[in-house]
Amino acid sequence: MLDLADVYAARERVAETARHTPLEYSHTFSRMTNADVHLKLENFQRTGSFKVRGATNRIMTLSEEEKAAGVVTASAGNHAQGVALAATRVGVDATIVMPEHAPISKLKATQEYGAEVILHGADYDAAAERAHEIEREEGRIYVHAFDDPMVMAGQGTIGLEILEDCPDVDTVIVPIGGGGLVSGIATAIKEQHPDVRVIGVQAEGAASAADSLRKGSIQEWEHVDTIADGIAVGRIGDLTFEVIRERVDDVVAVSDSEIAIALTALLERSKTLVEGAGAVPLAALLSDAFEYEEDETIVPALCGGNIDLNTLTTVIMRGLVETGRYLKIRTVLKDRPGALRQLIDVIAENRANIYAIQHDRTSRDIAMNAAEVVIDLETRGHDHVEGLVADMRAREYEVEILV
Structure with a gap:
């Protein structure tokens, strides 16, 4: 099995190519979680990822x-x-x-x-x-992406950096796709500080490692589905499974919605761009996917920042929806002068901002003397959304929430 000496040997080989990436304390996420959160910014690595x-x-x-x-x-x-x-x-x-x-x-x-x-x-x-x-x-x-001792050892150099830069760390959170990253980091950390927890995180739509640990043998998923394409792997490795089973304290899963929330939070609050797989560790922390103590020192390893811009647009929108920052509704108005203006006044009174309006008199789903209206809105949270919709319905608008 992979050992600490392999990781130290790897460090010398990769030093000229890979950077020692920053570890930064996050006031925002520490306040949000009541923990002591330090972000391992591996998204700043050359090529944008730990790989x-x-x-x-x-x-x-x-x-x-x-x-x-x-x-x-x-x-x-x-x-x-x-x-x-x-x-x-x-x-x-x-x-x-x-x-x-x-x-x-x-x-x-x-x-x-x-x-x-x-x-x-x-x-x-x-x-x-x-x-x-x-x-x-x-x-x-x-060159296997994860199920190779030399590859695992190279990834484990992140664990050495975490221990050097944050010697008081209590818990390290690591994404799992095929398992090479978490195997290397767990080896680097556990052989020096066995009391430091290593928590692995997968996307719910590609959680073969969690499934395998639960059932005691490697489980292969025929189909995987997640916005975290970097960890969209249907089967963990034979070698990584053994390391994970011996050295990783727990493996949890997070939903795509939770990943989107974490990604948008990092972008908005920390000015840090990560891909879906890179947001997974913070998603686990923010969603309470595992238990931790108040003031515990936690390091989420943000493993990469290579996100396609089209995907980024979709994920940001998903994150805004999940946090009540974006709302799309449908209603039907009487087709008469001033009806649309009255609706807009209700929205303005509730201090929501209109992104777009679609006004359609031709839909076969409505009466001949009516108009269908679809409105995209900027809102300020779930309470704001609930208040706006409740007020519209109180004024006898039939509101259908589309997004």
């Missing part, structure tokens, strides 16, 4: 013959960029297989780091099958 650590360690341990053969891997995007950069820096040819619907930003970045990219399959597992075919056909070395 460059493990990829570099694995490639640096290849023999000269293996380097000459070239490498191949599969990735949803972050591991792809890490392998591409690490391989290019030492002159190793790299081929990366990515799912067909991989975020455009991650696809372009991987190509810019110098790798050949092949799009194949609907998800990571399908891409991995094609990558293994290329491994056999071309004799390349497969």
Whole structure:
């Protein structure tokens, strides 16, 4: 099994490529949780994610013959960029297989780091099958995204940095996709400070690790569905499962709505942009997915910031809806002069801001003398939404909440 010596050895190999990322105290999230919260900003890492650590360690341990053969891997995007950069820096040819619907930003970045990219399959597992075919056909070395001791050791260097920068840490929260990151961090931390808790977090739509631990054997999910594409993995690794079972204190799951809330909170309150997988640790903390003590020192590892802009727009909107900051309603008005103005006056009295109005007299679902109105509103929280809707209904408007 992976040990602390492996992680320290990895640190020397990755030092020239990977940055020692910041660990920052958060007044906002400490106040919100009554804990002592320090954010590990791995989204500031080169390539925007922790993956460059493990990829570099694995490639640096290849023999000269293996380097000459070239490498191949599969990735949803972050591991792809890490392998591409690490391989290019030492002159190793790299081929990366990515799912067909991989975020455009991650696809372009991987190509810019110098790798050949092949799009194949609907998800990571399908891409991995094609990558293994290329491994056999071309004799390349497969660099696994997580189920490799050298990759795990590289990721574990984050744990060393956390202990150095926050020696009083009580709990570290780590995302889990395939399990390489949490395996490395747990090894680095537990072998030095066994009393420090390591909490793994998955998205509810891709919670194979939690499922596997609960049932005592590795469970493979045929379908995964989450906005956290970086951890949308249907099966954890054989090696990572053993490390998680021995060294991780608990594994919990969070919903996409909770992930969206955490992501928007980080963006708005900490001016920090993360991807879905990067927001998962904070989502677990904010949603009370695990128990902790008041004033406990907690480090959420924000593992990456590579989010597609289209996805970001969707997630921000979802976060605003979940926090009562955005409301879309439908009502029907009598089609007569002043009816729309009267409705707008009610909204103005309740101090809601109108983003957009759609006014339609032609819908077959309404009477001939009526008009359907759909309104997008900026609101100020759930209480504000409830008060606005209640007032409209009290004035005999039939209000349907669409979003």
